Amino acid sequence: MALTMSDVDRFEASRPRLEAIAYRLLGSASEAEDAVQETYLRWQAADIGRIEVPVAWLTKVLTNLCLNQLTSARARRETYVGQWLPEPLLGGDPMLGPADTAEQRESVSYAVLALLERLSPNERAVYVLREAFGYPHQEIAEILDITEAACQQVYHRAKKHVADGKARTEVDEATARRIIDEFLAAATSGRTEPLVRLLTEDAVSIGDGGGKVPARARAFEGALAVAKFMRGLFKPSKAKRALVGGSPDIHVTTANGGPAVVAVVDGTVVGVMCVEITAEGIAAFRNQVNPDKLERANRLWAATDHGEGLFKAF
Template identity: 75%
Template sequence: MPLTVDDVDRFESARPRLEAIAYRLLGSAHEAQDAVQETFLRWQAADIGAIEVPEAWLTKVLTNLCLNQLASARARRETYVGRWLPEPLLAGDPMLGPADTAEQRESVSYAVLTLMERLPPAERAVYVLRQAFDYPHREIAEILDITEAASQQMFHRAKKHVASGRARNDIDGAAARRIVEEFLSAAASGRTEELVRLLTGDAVSMGDGGGKVPARTKAFEGAASVAKFLLALFRSDEATRAVVGGTSDVYAWVANGEPAAVAVVDGRVVGILCLEVTADGITACRTQANPDKLERATAQWAAADHGEPLLRV
């Protein structure tokens, strides 16, 4: 039976929430959109009149599609060139989902998305549905076909794992800009000690080039090593410009709720460096340079009022 206008409207009203769930589960905006589109096809083929709670039905279908996707994604990432990092989203992207509470903001931070890659798929789903969307364990159990007790156990394990992997530090947009400004100033100074001062002693730096942009598989570890790498990264020379296709304008921004430096060449985002900040300093620098994972950011950037760059390299 063809969908009625009301059926389509009901799905479209749920789409933003579904996309936000899928993005947190998959770490990819493109894959999230594909999962939501497949959910729509399932909705189109269903006996909608027999569905008692459409929101619950849609969430269940989407979540299980994402779990299947995660299982195959893990196999694909074993052959991925270099280190795999999630796709960053710039501030204001509706796919980031709810951000009313510190827990919701944290659940979509770049640091936590990276940490969640280590969780079993079902555990990741429980964490996302509970932490970011406040689903009760009873509903999560129905979505995943598990017991309520199992849902609670999975959530506690996931939350413990995420908490052990990072120090929480909620930062507003103004503070994020100040952090990035200081960071870029130190990076442009050419002096290692300026950057070391901003980093924690056990700071790490890692990047994802997807085999299309040079990126070291092994992370740089320790303040001195990270500072040396960053100085080279922000050095203005022909080799750097050849890699990204021209002179980069670098801006202070926010991505996934974290301070970020966004590098742009002729309107195209060529890199997003997310800074994980604690009370002791910058503890992690994660750079996404794979052009396939920057297409959505580029589209958003074109519509943003981004002002003047802080650095040109």
Template identity: 75%
Template sequence: MALTTADVSQFERSRRRLEAIAYRLLGSAAEAEDAVQETYLRWQAAEIDRIEVPEAWLTKVLTNLCLNQLSSARARRETYVGQWLPEPLLAGDPMLGPADTVEQRESVSYAVLTLMERLTPNERAVYVLREAFDYSHREIAEILDLSEAASQQIFHRAKLHIADGKARTEVDEAAARRIVEEFLAAATSGQADSLVRLLTADAVSIGDGGGKVPARTSATEGALAVARFFHHLFIPTAAKRRYVGGAAKAYAWTANGDPALVVVVDDVVIGIICIEVTDAGLTGFRTQANPDKLARATELFTAAEHGEPLLTMT
């Protein structure tokens, strides 16, 4: 069925919200775009005149597409090479979605997106729709074909799983930059103790190379081990320069609302280190180096004003 201009406009008004929902559910910008495109095809084939509330219909279709995708994604991740981490989004990316409340900002933080891997697909959907987009349990029940009581119970379980993580400290852009600068200065100081002082005792570092770039297959745990890891990572060598194809430049940014170090070679993002901050210190480092999960970040980086690098590794 051919869509009218009004039908297309109706969908386009919902596109960014749908993309933001799909990204939180799937942890992948590329998969989120695919889910939204499939939703558009379903919209195109529907009897639109008979749809009473288009926004609710689109959200239901998209959410159920994502639930199907999550089920198959779990099987794929069992054979994933090394640690799996979500795709980070740099500040300014519209797919990050609403950020007006603490709950909305928390729901898209890199730490919480990683913790959401613990949830069942239904728990993840209820958590995202309720916490990030303020859908009522009645609306969620209709979207997921649940009872309202079941939606409330699922949300409670999801919150408990997410609460198992450390209490993240929110920081503004200026504070985020200072944190990244302090981290990089300590990591490149040549003294592991300088970085240890910034970390919590139980600090952890996780990297995702997707089998395409070198990355540890297990987490690095403990302040001293993490400090030593980053100390060696930032020692420039001819072999590293040859491997990455040139001089790497490091920039302070935020990704998913967290302080982040963005590493770039010839305007291509080759790594993003997201830093989790608590009142006790820096506690989590999640490094995305899989090139398949950095293409969108590269597009935003090259289009944005990024200033001078904090460090050039020659």
């Protein structure tokens, strides 16, 4: 059945919310876009006149498409080359969705997206719909075809898993920027000691190259190991310049609501380093260098003016 302009407008009005849900569920902007497009095709094929609550119908279709995607994604990630990290979204990207409450901001943070990978598909769906979008348990239960009591149990289990993995309190934006500046100064000093002082004892650094850009298969763990890696990462090298096509300009911005260091070569984003900063120090670096997961970041970067970089990385 052909859609009327009113039907198309109703879907387009829901698109931003659907994309924000799909991104949190899948951790991939490109897969989120595909899921929303498939939802549109289902909308196009449906007998819309018989759909009582279009918003609820669209959310149910999208969520179940994402659940199917998550199930198959788990199998694909078992054969993924190296570490798998979510696709970062730079500040200002509409796919980040609502950020009015602490729960909404946290649900899309890079640290929490990484933690959500440990949840089952149903746990992830319940957590996202409840925490980020405030859906009541009754509606979530209807979306997932489970009882309301089961939905509440799944939610509490998912929330505990996330809380257990993220026990420390993050710092405010001004403090985070100061620490980032101190980190960059230390990383380019050629010395390890200043870096160690900025890190928590159990700091980690994880890189995702997707087999397309060299990245260590295992995370660096512990303040000293991470500090040595960061010192080497910013050390000038012809080989590194050849690998990325030049000497990257370093910018400090935000990604997924948190501090991020972005490396840019000739206008192209070649790396996004999401930095998790707690009251105890820098707890984690999550470095996305897989070009497939930087396409959306590049589109947004090209559409905005970021001025000069702080310095050339190497």
